[in-house]
Amino acid sequence: MTVDQSWVFFILAATIVLFVWSRWRHDVVALGALLACVLTGLVPEAEAFAGFGHPAVITVACVLVLSHGLQVTGAVDAMARRLLPATSGPVLSIAALTALGALLSAFMNNVGALALLMPIALQLAGKLDLPPGRLLMPLAFGTILGGMTTLIGTPPNLIVSSFRAQSGAGHFAMFDFAPVGVAVALGGVLFIALLGWRLVPKRSVPTAASFETGAYLTEARVKEGASVAGKTLGEIEQRLESADAQVVGMVRNKFRVSAPNPRRVVEVDDILVIEADPEALDSVLGDLGLRLEADVPTTADKDTSTEKAEDKPEGDTDNVLQELLLMPESTLLGQSASGLRLRSRYAINLLAISREGHRSIKRLRSTPLLAGDVLLMQGQAEDIGEFARDYTCLPLANRAISLADRSQANIALGVMLLAVAAAAFGLLSAAVAFALGVLVYMVLRVVPLRSVYEAIDWPVIVLLGAMIPVAGAMSSTGAADLLAQVLMDNLAQGHPVVLMTLLLVVTMTLSDFMNNAATAAVMCPIALSAANQLGVSPDAMLMAVAIGASCSFLTPIGHQNNALILTPGGFRFGDYWRMGLPLEVLVVLISVPLLLWVWPL
Known part of the structure; x- marks a missing residue:
């Protein structure tokens, strides 16, 4: 093992530990890993920030803006209310909700898809007399499953495609992921609707x-x-x-x-x-x-x-209590109640915070807010609505606060479909097609200009831009070759099918504890090196990484959607594996034979 390889392994191990620890946000950890590689000479200074101009990073940013347009115009919300059954039993309702979540997340940001459907899921839970968690977890898992079906469905697919292009085989096309991804998503939705939701623990709800x-x-x-x-x-x-x-x-x-x-x-x-x-x-x-x-x-x-x-004194006005879910892109993250000036700016009170099942006002004023927190607000409905709009909070229950402007819904939907078609038919690269869509949004004011940059999840962009050069260092130093050799000699023993399955399972396990885009960036060089050493096509290996990175079902920390339902569903950390583990086993059983058929070694 060379000195450079030792440094790569040390930095990579430290990065994974910090991702799992979650003490610092994933973009901070990724940026630290990049700078560590630069300071140790693994990444040249001139190439340190080349990842931020990578087509995958540009595509992710543009898709986030286009997804935001579908949300704020109400295009997806209107479609959801038409497609979901008004009256049906739990099996059909959960199947329809989960399938719709999977369909939406194939073409838009899966966090946005969850945010749109979560209030509907809570209403369905009340109608079906079920604990909200038994609809929220199927919905969250469905939106994760749907991401694996298209190139733009989830950032890991774009990362995988970029590594394929770097190997000289060219990018994956828009629907290259569909043959295996759709089958896995369909099998997952059927399992969730018929059996999986019954495995979700019944938990009390933080009303x-x-x-x-x-x-x-x-x-x-x-x-x-x-x-x-x-x-x-x-x-x-x-x-x-x-x-x-x-x-x-x-x-x-x-x-x-x-x-x-x-x-x-x-x-x-x-x-x-x-x-x-x-x-x-x-x-x-x-x-x-x-x-x-x-x-x-x-x-x-x-x-x-x-x-x-x-x-009650004269002149008093009627107040309401409203629960708001703090979204990952909210500017409130890391702030405390004492610094928000809620009363002087909005004339509302923050009464309590619910986090991971613990609901308290203890240290309320000094508690830093985190994504997934549920805030109990008191005040006039319109004042709370203004606060929710300004700080990207999702109203729970009956969605009493409208966040949508439906006037340009058809334009938003048409632009998205045209961008997808341009990329799918090879008329334009994905990055250019979706950047053009964003430009049309801006010209036609589908999304207010001030909201264009607010719609981008900048921590994800920094994560991707930082991890791409780190993954490149794994290849350039030979560290990826060394890891692939160890996997082949000690576990796969030279059998490509066993190695492909191993890559799928290892990637799936890592994605349960660290960001899925970072997981894909770490595993792709190993997959390419393993394919090269075995003399087989890299496509099946890379697709195995893509599927594994999109299957975070065991913990609330592996995916943002899992974290967002933690408090509204009343879940505990250990509740996810009950449905998640059999679902991951099912994913392996479906995907391995399909990978060998669609992408033969």
């Missing part, structure tokens, strides 16, 4: 009534001589932080203000509506000069107003 705030909305009157009199609400909340408390309302002269502006000055005899844990609240009220008026029901009670109906 507004299940947020375990442990807190009361307590009314406290400002006494004469109180230290808080003449202070702003913002200054008072700074003193309440030690008790994990927040002011969610204010009453002055029988007039209630919900989510009052932090700059509002408090006067004597004002009543502050404070949400806090009662045990911690007692220690600070005396210091602030506040007198308890009455305890009102918790936000978990059926009556979620901030005071009893018979005592």
Whole structure:
């Protein structure tokens, strides 16, 4: 083993560990791996950022924009409501929902497909009297399965295609993935609809009534001589932080203000509506000069107003509680409630956060927000709707907040179909065809110009741009050849079918714990090297990697769609394998013989 190979293996092992650990976002880890390769001389400085101009990266970015156009115009939403059965049993409903998710994700971003269908899945769960998780997990798995059927269905397919082109065999065409991918997706959907959904554990759902705030909305009157009199609400909340408390309302002269502006000055005899844990609240009220008026029901009670109906002051307005799911592309990620200025900008309150089944207000103001969190918001419906639009949050339940502009739905759908056709028939390369589609979107204002760049999942773009040169270093140093030789000699023992199956299983396992695009970038050089050493066609090996990278069914961390249903479905980390493991076994049983038939060695 050479020094360069040792460095490659060390950097690759560290990268995989950091991906699995998930302490840092995947784009940060990938960028670190790239810079480590540059500093150790494995990647020349002049080629360090060549990956960001790679056709696969450009295609992914353009497909994300086109998918966003289908979402915001309501084109897919309208189609979904027409195709899904209005009244049917659980088997047919789950089959239709899962199949539709698979179909949409073949041509658009699978996270977007899940986001469009998730509110419909929750409504179906209520109609069928099923736990929401028994529809959400089939939907999430269906959107993952559908991605393997076309070139643009998922980033790993584009990565695989790019490595084939680098080997001199040219890119895969738009529907080269379909013969095997459609069969696997169809088999997976049938399994999910007939048996799989029954294997999903029944879990409670994080509705507004299940947020375990442990807190009361307590009314406290400002006494004469109180230290808080003449202070702003913002200054008072700074003193309440030690008790994990927040002011969610204010009453002055029988007039209630919900989510009052932090700059509002408090006067004597004002009543502050404070949400806090009662045990911690007692220690600070005396210091602030506040007198308890009455305890009102918790936000978990059926009556979620901030005071009893018979005592409601005049001028009060009706508020709603709305649960919002934080999407992966939201600009809220990493921020805390204290930095959002929710009351001054939107006149709404953040009451609680639900994450992985834990629902609490503890450290609410300082807790960094993560993708998949469910936020319990209080305020006027239109104010919450504006917040959801600005920060890319998905309203759960009845989808009371409309995020779609349907005026140009036909144009959006037509542009997408033309771009797919141009790439499929070889009129244009995929990157050029979809970039042209984005240009048409911009000219016709299908997507507002300010939203074009917001629609791109930049962490994924950075991940792809960084990992492509790292994967190139595996090939140039001979590290991929060495790994392929070890697999052949010790496990496959020179049998190409065994090696192809092994590549599929190893890729599938890695994708359950790390980003699927990164998994494909790591495994493609090994697949190409193995095919070269055995003297067989690389196509079957590369297709095995593509399928394996698209099968993340065992954990919530392997794919964004799995993570997004974790909280709305009430799932735990170990719930996914119950349906995911037999589904992965089924994928292997279907794909191996089909790969040998469609892509003979």
